[in-house]
Amino acid sequence: MDFNMKKLASGAGVFFTRAVQFTEERLGQAERTEPDADLERLAGRADVTRLWTERICRQTEVLLRPNPGVRMEEFLYEKLDRTAPQRPASGQLLGRHMEDAARSLGPELAYGRGLLLVGACEQRLGRAEREFSQVSAVALIGPLRDFLEGDWSLITKERRLLENRRLDLDACKARLRRAQAAESKAATQPDFQETRPRNYVLSASASGLWTQEVEKAGDELQRAQAEFDQQAEVTKLLLGDISSTHVNHLRCLHEFVEAQAAYYKQCHLHMEDLQKELHYSALLGTTRYYSALLGTTRHNSAQLGTTRHYSVLLSTTHGSAGGSGQQGEQSGGGGDPPSPPPGSRRARVLFDYDAADASELSLYADQLITVYTVPGMDSDWLIGERENHRGRVPVTYLELLS
Template sequence: MNINLPNFNVKNLVKEAGSTISRVVQLTEEKLGTTERTEYDLHFQNLAERADVTKTWTEKLVRDTESVLIPNPQNRVEDFIFEKIEKSKPKRLSNLEHLALDMIEAGGDFGQDLPYGQALIKAGQAEQKLGQCEHDFIATSGICFTQPLRKFLDGEMKTIGKERGILESKRLDLDACKNRVKKARSMLGQQSAERDLRVAQAEFDRQSEITKLLLDGISTSQASHLRHLHAFIQTQVRYYKQCGDVMEQLQRELAKLSLWPNARRLTRTICTESRA
């Protein structure tokens, strides 16, 4: 019976294992302070620091925005899972909509022909409208703000993190080669070490340029984030205006009911007593 085994390149495996060990040794010696290390230039350090700050704050902004849009942590987790498996989110009633249903049902039981029953039904219908406004606000905010920021974190920032990791590996390889050159005792060994050093230096320089280009791109990303922020604020303005319109309309409808004048006098009396 023929068994097809994967074709392993033994030389590559040995080389990779050797590189890993060399990096571990180099990193350990650096932490112990027994060897020197190549420091990144100031411009690169500033870019890297800005990238770290951008990642940290973007993650926090996304979490904070989502906690405002969907206060229930369990619902946020559920929505996240459905997004990952690319399925539609479950249609759940908001607290406003639960209140609306109870108001309408209570109004029906109290009597649709009575002022209080009518008022409850009208208030419940208004709460339903507010609930729909809330659903629209959450959906639009996700599209215009949180989703683009999450895409940035899952795309650009992950790529930057990966390339920075590769660069650090190249830096460790470079410094390990520098140490081998210093420790070479024979002319042949020194020539071999210097050849490895030139290769390591070239790979480090190339990866450094790649990483710098990606880090520089964060400025462009932040310009996009600014547009997303404007869109989110506009969505909020529209949402609160819609809610205000609904409540003003409810006030006008309640004012027509015979109970409403008494309710207004009662409200003023309660507020006066509270201040006293």
């Protein structure tokens, strides 16, 4: 217990001495040993690196986890050395709600089909977001944290030790100056009665006592200077490694950008697929509407052509463009269509076109038809055939296929 009290008293004395020394330096009453310019430059660059590494790391976490409650929960799990539970992304939760709403309202409705399509897409986006967060945590946040918790902690420790060495060096310098001043005064004034140096019990003159104090202070100063120089070299080596840290962080930054680009590309593809699915879902609803509207009229052939057209479009969304559409056209008629005349070509319809009279043929966008020309016909028109129907079609509405 006595030893602990002595240690505590010694620590309190050192703290008080350091406080006095810092105060004197701030007030300009004590000299301060300044490190060399190279060390100051390296220390400044290291401080800037630490500052912006902390901000980038923190803001990246905000980007990946916008909810502060989730971030705090993950932080607590990390400090407790436990694995945080897997949370679904916001897009996944939205997709589940949309799918549940579609089942409640009825998937046979147009709104229900739209909710199902958008909900499935949102779930895919949510899974892509979660994968991007996991990759980014490993590629960028992990190395930044390793630097702050590992390399920077070691640099901070060595810089603190260098500061203590500097304070010891300045204290030795001040002690030597006081001893030299007392020695000079004792030499010039034989009746100098200042209190003799500590730890000396010699029966010599005051000048001799202060000479010994000067020698002792000089030895302590040399030892403190050597320790300071050695610690300065160690600190400078650690601060010089900041350049390699920058190289490592740049590589991590490239990996993060690649992961983010892949994530955005995947999201773009998902949204393009969703737009096509919604478009063809609307076409399917339009087909059913026309089927109900034309079912009581005498234009059964037009109804059949419209239904086949949208069936072909819907089949192409699932990767069966061309073959399945042509198969539907061949299977829908009452018999094999007549052979096309010589010189005929296949053409794709660019826009819907309503026939003005019985001599023209109505067209629907993206439909494939057979076209050819006849002698004496206007160059702006062609003869088009679709199944058992034939009529004039405008050239500007067609894309001729090779």
